[in-house]
Amino acid sequence: AxxxxxxxxxxxxxxxxxxxxxxxxxxxxxxxxxxxxxxxxxxxQNKTLPKRWDLTEPISDDKRFSAPVSLLLPMDFDKNKKYPTLVYVYGGPGSQEINYAWKSPAWPEYLVTSRKIIYMIIDGRGTGFQSVDYQFANYHALGTLEIKDQIEITQSIQKKFQFIDEERTGIWGWSYGGYVTLQSLIQDKNDVFSCGISVAPPTDWLFYDSVYTERFMGLPSMTGNKAGYVRASVLNSVEALRN
Incomplete structure (x- = not known):
């Protein structure tokens, strides 16, 4: 040839x-x-776009790992002011939201430039392109470590940077991100998040398609991972959303 x-x-x-x-x-x-x-x-050329600031934040319960964090800041950002902050999450197994490729300006850029907020993304454990151990940290345990990371890293960023308004920090996501949003609100015992927007979330993995779910959770049987499915269900903890 x-x-x-x-x-x-x-x-x-x-x-x-x-x-x-x-x-x-x-x-x-x-x-x-x-x-x-x-x-x-x-x-x-004549459009106002946010400043992007990338950093890493240590994982509190596993010193092997640090999570990528990306902040979109208003162009006229003032570190002495406090800004409402919106955390966007997808967080699905093997996914990646923070990379160094071009993304066309969209809703996040509009919010940051027009509404003067900070838009934050955290690729916690379970996401891809870090290491095998990082990606499989929540294998057979969806709704655990990836949720913990969103809550604890957001809280750490709030404490570390005074320009993050602790009283006005929200979280939102779509699909798996909607699931992470609900679980974050349920598991958030310290009121890190004031509110959340959950779009099209899977709420119980028993009812989601097996081709996707069983890759990450195994079988929902007594000899499989039934306890993991029960633990991961939003429906079993929905009362925690009432506050």
Whole structure:
């Protein structure tokens, strides 16, 4: 077979729009620019966008790990002010919300720039692209460590940075993030979160599709992980949402 002579490279960053080029496989020089998104770059030139600040926060009960945390801050951010803070979570097994690729401005950027809030994301245990042990920390135990991390890391950030308004910190998520939101409100004994928005959450893994659930929870049988399913159900703890 003939040796390939060219390859396609896609590059982006949080502050650089995606660029797709065709390159020579030997010299790596650009043969042609397939897409440089210059029109998008031009559209964004006069737009106010948030500042992004990435950090890591130690996991309190396992010194092997630190969780990635990302904050979107208003452009005119003042560390001496207190800002309402909204934590966004997905948190599903093997997922990743914090990376260094381009994301087109959307609702988070609107909230930060127009409503002057801080938007925070935490990739806690159970998420991917950290290590195998990190990703499988809550294997057969959904609704445990990934919830603990959202609560405890948010509380740690509140205490560490005075510009986070402890009285006005909320959490929201969709799908698995909706589940994490509900469980965070249920398990939040210190009122770290003032409120939450849960969109389309699975509330009991017994009723979710087996192709997804059994990969992470095993079988809901007496010889399997029935106790894990019972523990993970939001329906068994719904009274805790009343406060």
């Amino acid at each position: 003939n040796k390939p002579r060219k390859y396609v490279q896609k590059c982006s960053s949080p502050i650089k729009v995606p660029e797709v080029t065709l390159r020579n496989i030997d010299t790596h020089k650009v043969v042609t620019v397939i897409e440089d998104n210059s029109h998008l770059e031009l559209l964004l």
